[in-house]
Amino acid sequence: xxxxxxxxxxxATKIKIPAVGLGTWKSEPGQVRDAVRVAIESGxxxxxxxxxxxxxAEVGQGIRDSGIDRKELFVTSKLxxxxxxxxxxxxxxxxxxxxxxxxxxxxxxLHWPVAFAKQPSKGKPEIDxxxxxxxxxxxxxxEKLVEQGKTKHIGVSNFTIGRCEKLLKQAKIKPAVNQVxxxxxxxxxxxxxxxxxxxxxxxxxxxxxxxxxxxLSDSVVKDIAAAHGASPAQVLISWQVKRGIVVLPxxxxxxxxxxxxxxxxxxxxxxxxxxxxxxxxxxxRTVDPSKAWGVPDLWKDxxxxxx
Ligand code: NDP
Numbered sequence: 001x002x003x004x005x006x007x008x009x010x011x012a013t014k015i016k017i018p019a020v021g022l023g024t025w026k027s028e029p030g031q032v033r034d035a036v037r038v039a040i041e042s043g044x045x046x047x048x049x050x051x052x053x054x055x056x057a058e059v060g061q062g063i064r065d066s067g068i069d070r071k072e073l074f075v076t077s078k079l080x081x082x083x084x085x086x087x088x089x090x091x092x093x094x095x096x097x098x099x100x101x102x103x104x105x106x107x108x109x110l111h112w113p114v115a116f117a118k119q120p121s122k123g124k125p126e127i128d129x130x131x132x133x134x135x136x137x138x139x140x141x142x143e144k145l146v147e148q149g150k151t152k153h154i155g156v157s158n159f160t161i162g163r164c165e166k167l168l169k170q171a172k173i174k175p176a177v178n179q180v181x182x183x184x185x186x187x188x189x190x191x192x193x194x195x196x197x198x199x200x201x202x203x204x205x206x207x208x209x210x211x212x213x214x215x216l217s218d219s220v221v222k223d224i225a226a227a228h229g230a231s232p233a234q235v236l237i238s239w240q241v242k243r244g245i246v247v248l249p250x251x252x253x254x255x256x257x258x259x260x261x262x263x264x265x266x267x268x269x270x271x272x273x274x275x276x277x278x279x280x281x282x283x284x285r286t287v288d289p290s291k292a293w294g295v296p297d298l299w300k301d302x303x304x305x306x307x
Contacts, residue, residue: 001230001234001262001263001264002262002263003042003043003261003262003263004018004019004020004043004237004241004261004262004263005018005043006018006019006020006241006263007019008201008244008246010153010176010177010201011174011176011199011200011201012153012173012174012176013152013153013176015106015152015153017046017074017106017107017177017201017246018044018045018046018074018246019241019246019247020044020046020237020241020246020247020248020249020260020261021044021046021047021048021074021076021203021246021247021248022035022036022039022044022046022047022048022248022249022250022251022257023048023205023248023249023250023251024036024047024048024049024050024053024055024059024250025050025053025205025250026053026211026250027053027055027250027252028055028252029054029055029057029058030058031252032055032058032059032062032252033058033059033061033062033065034062034252034254035062035251035252035253035254035257036058036059036061036062036063036065036066037062037063037065037066038254038257038258039062039257039261040062040063040066040068040073041066042257042258042261043261044257044261045068045072045073045074046073046074046075046076046246047059047063047073047074047075047076048076048179048203048205048248049075049076049077049078049096049100050077050078050080050111051077051078051079051080051083051092051095051096051099051111052078052080052081052111056077056096056099056100057099057100057101059099059100060099060100060101060102061101063075063100063101063102064101070102073106074106074107075100075102075105075106075107076105076106076107076108076109076179077093077096077100077105077107077108077109078108078109078110078111078157078179079092079093079108079109079110079111079138079142080092080111081111081112081114081115081116081119081125082116082118082119084110084111084112084114084115084116084128084131084135084138085115085128085131085137085138086137086138086140086141087141089138089141089142089144089145090141090144090145093105093108093145093150093151096108097150104149104150104151104152105150105151105152106151106152106153107151107152107153107154107155107176107177108142108145108150108151108153108154108155109154109155109156109157109177109179110135110138110139110142110154110155110156110157111157111158112157112158112289113132113135113156113158113159113163113298114127114132114293114295114298115127115128115131115132115135115138116128124292124293124294125293125294127293127294127295132295134166134170135163135167136167136170136171139154139167139170139171140172142154143171143172143173146173153176153177154173154175154176155175155176155177155178155179155200156175156177156178156179157178157179157180157205158179158180158181158298159175159178159180160191160299160300160301161190161191161194161301162300162301163301164178164194164195164198164200165301166301168198174199174200175200176200176201177200177201177202177203177246178191178195178200178201178202178203179202179203179205179248180202180203180204180205181204181205181206181285181286181287182202182204182205182206182207182240182245183204183206183207183208183209183215183236183240183286184209184215184218184221184236184274184277184278184281185209185215185278185281185284185286186206186281186283186284186285186286187275187278187279187281188283189275189279192243192244192245196244201245201246202244202245202246203245203246203247203248204240204245204246204247204248205248205287206286206287207236207237207240207247207248207249208233208236208249209286210286210287213233215232215236216231216232216233216236217232218232218277220273220274220277221235221236221274221277224266224270224273224274227270228264230262230264231259233249233256233259233260234259234260234262234263234264235264235266235274237249237260237263238263238264238265238266239266239271239274241263242266242271243271285299
């Protein structure tokens with residue numbers, strides 16, 4: 001099966017972003033260094049990181065182990081909620097760059113539309129409600145990072161349509177991407193259409209259903225996989241790329257890392273079968289910290305919502 005060499009163009013810069021990147025959440029130090037090296041040796045040119053994953057230093061070692069030229073790679077990381085404040089943004093990025101051993105990122109995302117004034121090691125964080133309701137001061141500080149050449153693009157993550165609309169009214173630089181949960185149980189067709197219409201590229205996190213990849217056992221996915229002599233993971237990843245979405249499968253298992261980078265050419269009929277199957281599930285989020293953080297309106301953007 002051919003490798004995923006497909007790229008999408010980022011609207012503002014016309015720079016190309018590889019359609020499939022390696023996810024690194026819950027990739028333990030001791031595993032992730034090798035995983036990153038294996039991924040790059042297998043053809044991946046896009047790595048998705050975050051300060052909050054506490055493994056950026058090992059990801060950086062994996063990049064160096066591979067011997068790849070930095071210019072060949074597209075590296076993303078994310079500003080954690082404790083840095084979501086205009087006076088902390090520069091320090092947040094600098095920690096990430098130091099961890100990774102890089103002098104710039106290709107893409108820096110606001111990880112959540114939620115600002116933490118404090119995050120204790122146990123229990124609920126203390127929310128900064130002003131910055132959570134209006135992220136524009138933090139966004140303006142992220143815009144400065146682009147001017148300074150510290151990152152080529154900035155974007156958001158876990159933003160609803162309403163939150164994107166609000167940010168678009170305030171932003172000098174439009175978010176290049178919005179990274180959200182997108183998979184068979186959370187296919188978000190309205191967000192996909194809206195983002196496409198507004199030139200914001202979507203990135204799919206938890207494309208296999210997150211830890212343990214539960215969506216690989218879906219009967220429709222398995223059926224289509226069998227017809228191609230492919231794996232269920234290859235079906236789910238190829239489906240999202242066909243929807244015009246960047247996909248970020250995570251694995252620390254060499255054979256799976258390689259498998260996830262092989263594409264299959266789904267027919268229009270197979271894509272509609274998968275879309276129909278996804279519509280049966282609606283929006284069932286696997287990643288939802290709204291209760292744990294005490295932010296009940298995290299996913300709401302209609303007038304009257306608390307945020
Ligand atoms: P995924 O949907 O990518 O699933 C990862 C799980 O699937 C792991 O248990 C992995 O196991 C397993 N797996 C991977 N490939 C295969 C395969 N071919 N066959 C069988 N099992 C497989 O989950 P994530 O939640 O990690 O999402 C992907 C990435 O998205 C994250 O790593 C992160 O980079 C990003 N993300 C971003 C978020 C955000 O808020 N912006 C939130 C969540 C994720 P193993 O590793 O043991 O091989």
